[in-house]
Amino acid sequence: MEEILTAVIPVVIISIICGTVLVIASKLMAVKEDERFPKVRECLPGANCGACGFAGCDGYAKALCENPDTPSNLCTPGAYAVSKKLSEILGTKFTDVAEKVAVVHCGGDCSKTQDKAIYSGIQSCKAAKLTYGGKGSCTYGCLGLGDCMNVCPQNAIYIKDGIAKINMYECIGCGICTRACPNGLISLIPKSENVIVTCSSKDKGASVRKICSNGCIGCKKCERVCPQGAIKVTDNLASINYEKCRSCPDFGICAESCTTSCIARGFAPNPTRAARP
Amino acid sequence: MTKLVIILLSAVFVNNYVLSRFLGICPFLGVSKKLDSATGMSIAVIFVMLMSTAVTYPIQKYLLEPNDLGYLQTIVFILVIAALVQLVEIVLKKYAPSLHKSLGVYLPLITTNCAVLGVTILNIDEGYTFIEAMVNALGSGLGFFLAMVMFSGVRSAIEGNDVPENFRGLPITLIAAAITSLSFLGFGGVVENLFS
Structure with missing residues (x-):
């Protein structure tokens, strides 16, 4: 019995000391968090697409709470509903979201243009671009290997007849694909146009x-x-x-x-x- | 002084915690995908290794050993290191928010990491003095840093290659880790003979 006690008691004492120190420390050095933050964060879609220009939904929610000048209509995927909710929580003026959609500025599919070479390297647009600007005869055009397709969080992009096409109904306007295209072919335009x-x-x-x-x-x-x-x-x-x-x-x-x-x-x-x- | 240098170099190269002792494999495989997260994790490990050595060494010497409680070493060390890392996190959050931002994610991950526990226990087993123990902790941390940075480079090289389908993902990572670890065998016996 005594051996057990000599082992248990020191451990218990050490745990109590550690626990007390932690409790005191967390009380003394508590950092105040904005109580609106969880609410704001909950409103946002959570896709972490970066369309708002901040580092993910957490970043945008933080900016909204900390800086009252941050516009509440930057979340294009969330569109009208999210903007409305955000302005209610934060008590700011409601402004509608300018909904955007991505478009590919290349229409040179198999029937319109020809390949100048056969490319059998790494199957990525970025890699293909490095070898004489890709296999197509036009060095500005779509490389058709689907870098944009792979990054699209909505699977809204597909490759048809050798060029990327975007399903406008699925696109949430996050703009990730605009950064993925090595030729910069994709841009966001207002949804109404x-x-x-x-x-x-x-x-x-x-x-x-x-x-x-x-x-x-x-x-x-x-x-x-x-x-x-x-x-x-x-x-x-x-x-x-x-x-x-x-x-x-x-x-x-x-x-x-x-x-x-x-x-x-x-x-x-x-x-x-x-x-x- | 020579002994300290030997301890430092052998902890970094010869007895590298990840590649020779196979401790701390979990973050080695888990966080080494990108260079910046690998660096962040390694700096957090160096920091925690130094802190926990500084705390557990006196506990062993002045609390456990005089009372014949050496067998409680593992459990007491885990307890103390976990509490210490939590405390450090709270303090960082309050007084150094930017440092907390860069290290914060990794600190809870390494509270009970075997590499950290391994350093503290091996320090005692080797019979180091306090200074030697601290130098060994620093060396082990640096060795972890070296392994992580090297391996994140290896992994990014794998990423760009056309790996056979059966090997994609974890299998090729494990093979790469094994080869990296083999390369560290070459350091065996080098450091001891440097100063003789």
Whole structure:
């Protein structure tokens, strides 16, 4: 009996001392946490996609609690519902989320352009890009090996006919794919817009025409027909200013007039997302 | 002085805790995927090894040994190290939030890590003095750091390669770990002969 006690008592005493020290320390040095933080964090979708520009949902929730100037409408995946809840919790003014969607600025699929080589290296766009700019004859275009597909948290991206396509109904506008593409072909555009330039080639018209029937040749026809002056051709490539495009009375005229049909009509708004009241 | 240098070098290279003694394999395989998390974890390990040696050495010498309680060594050490790491975490959170941010995730992970416990117990078994024990703890921590940083490099090299499907994931990691560990066998006997 005595041997057991001589072993147990010191251990118990040491545990009690350690426990007491820990309790005192945690009371003395408690760091106050904002009580709104768990609530705010719960509202956010938890996808940690980084669309808000902060390091994951935790980072955004922290910024919202600590800095009252942080806008509550940065969560594009959460859209209207999350923004509304956040503004209720934080007592800030409600502003609707500018919903965004990712689009691929390349339309050069198998039927429009050809390969210049056979690539059998590591199956990733980044690796393919390093070997003579990829296997396609256009070095600006989609490499088709699916780096964007692999990072998409929603599995909204698929490869069809050798180029990446985005399912607009699944896309939550987080923008992870925009950083994954080595050619920078993917960009986020406001969800309500639906004309997009499906080419990123900055080559001169003649050489673009030679390798891809979908390419922008920089003919500036769209620039002339656009009633809003929203389209600008720079470096042989058309780009659309969506601020001006929004109020276009003659919507879609640019897509119809484009000689190589590289300006495309996009998509209908997503019926599955929560409707706005 | 020469003895301290020998202890330090042999703890880093010859008796590397991960690659020669096979202690602390769990974080070695778990956290070595990225260089920054491997570095963070290793710095936390160095820190905790030093702290726990500083605390457990007096406990052994002045509490357990005089009372013939040497057999309680393992359980008392675990208890004290766990409490100590918790305490350090609380203190860091209050007074050094930035350090807590970078080490905070890893501290609870290593409270009862076998490498940390191994250092404290081996210090006693080898009959080191307090200074020697501290130097050994530092060396062991640095050895852990070396192994982690090296292995995270190896793993990132594996990542970019086309690994046969059956070997993907853990199998190839274990093979790589074995080869890295083999390479450390080459240090055997080097340090002792450096100063003779």
